[in-house]
Amino acid sequence: MSGDYEFLCNIYGISGASGRHCCLWCTITNEELKIPRTTRQQGTITPRSLATLSQKYSEFEADGSNLKKAKMHDNVIGKVFFDIPLSQVCPPGLHITLGIFQRLFNLLEEECHQLDLSITEPCTTNSGMSFRDYLQAKSTITVTEQEQSVLTAELNQAQQILALLLLNSPNPQHDIRVQNVTRLIHSHSTKISTNNHTIVQNKRIVKQGFEREDGIFVKSLERAMASFHVERQVYHGGSFVGNHIHRALKPENIKTMCNSVIATATSLNNSALQSKADEINDKFMDAFNLFAQCHTIYDSNTLLSNAKINELETAIDAFLRFYRESFTATVLPKMHMLEDHLVPWVKRWKVGCGCMGEQGAESLHAMFNNVERAYNNIVDRIERLSVLLQNHHFKLLPANKSLEPPPLKKRPTKPRD
Incomplete structure (x- = not known):
């Protein structure tokens, strides 16, 4: 028997990969x-x-079929559909590959994202609008905070100085020095207030x-993946297809x-x-x-020595x-x-998945x-499915299959003069 893991769990009555006892073949726990x-x-x-x-x-039935207690019964929540031993159930090689590659790629993408977060200098090339706005905001905060530090020191x-002038000047209202310092204090106070607003916004x-x-x-x-024609699906959480x-x-x-x-780090000229x-x-x-070495062998369709x-x-x-170490x-x-x-x-069957x-x-x-397109005019769904399966069966009968002529080889096209 073969199928994806969700199908196999449903067939054998297991709650699935999210359960405490998540494996179809043994009772291992998530912690183990x-x-x-x-x-x-x-x-x-x-x-x-x-x-x-x-x-x-x-x-599980005797315990009231309570799904919250499924882990107490090795996460078995349903009857077995077919009397097929688990030793004859092939591990879902394709979905093992899909899941593990997706995990490794997500980890690589997260590392790239952390590098993006660590960039401090504005960058206008090879990035999206939201990233450029983010870097510009970080740069603005740094420059503005440095300016705030200088303005605050000068204001203090x-x-x-103004306090000393007010104490020593005989006529402070007409003292040009008091007027100049007062204007400086007002200007710096206004600038500091504006900068505070800018910092909050950024x-x-x-x-x-x-x-x-x-x-x-x-x-x-993403561009590197696209260079060898690999891209994520827009749906299904951005996963990849097997091919x-x-x-x-x-x-x-x-x-x-x-x-x-x-290559990206080199273009930014940042040693860290x-x-x-x-x-x-x-x-x-x-x-x-390391994973590719495993995948090449277990994904093969030949006899294995x-x-x-x-x-x-x-x-x-x-x-x-x-x-586990990395x-x-x-x-x-x-x-x-x-x-x-x-x-x-x-080892049991000597073939790959x-x-x-x-x-x-x-x-x-x-x-x-x-095949179904030819029978879309049949209204009854069960009858349409029955005809579909009969047609599929007749096509695969060895006696009928042997009557099919071999495909014609394409003749090489002659070059035009």
């Missing part, structure tokens, strides 16, 4: 995800089976911040993506930013390359070890599937959509 597999206490984590799922569901000194702009995507480092990262991730995980594209941080950018580049180059499976296990351990972010349930359940599946994963099932969507 951060502990490496090699140092984890295995006695506290038991593998799930059809029998334990049935038992926990009975206990002028007030002291601090309000700084407090509002700027759109993340308007930052110069984030924009540079784009396969392309992004190529070594040359990983280098382009991470080096964009260094340059040093930080070098650290970010090195860290994420390692993270993406024992040596290749051992290579996959070593690559997964190296990636998760680096992730990032404070939480360990995703999909990372747990990669670490604990993907290698046992591959590309052969038995959810990609093949999801490719049927386009096929069904094309």
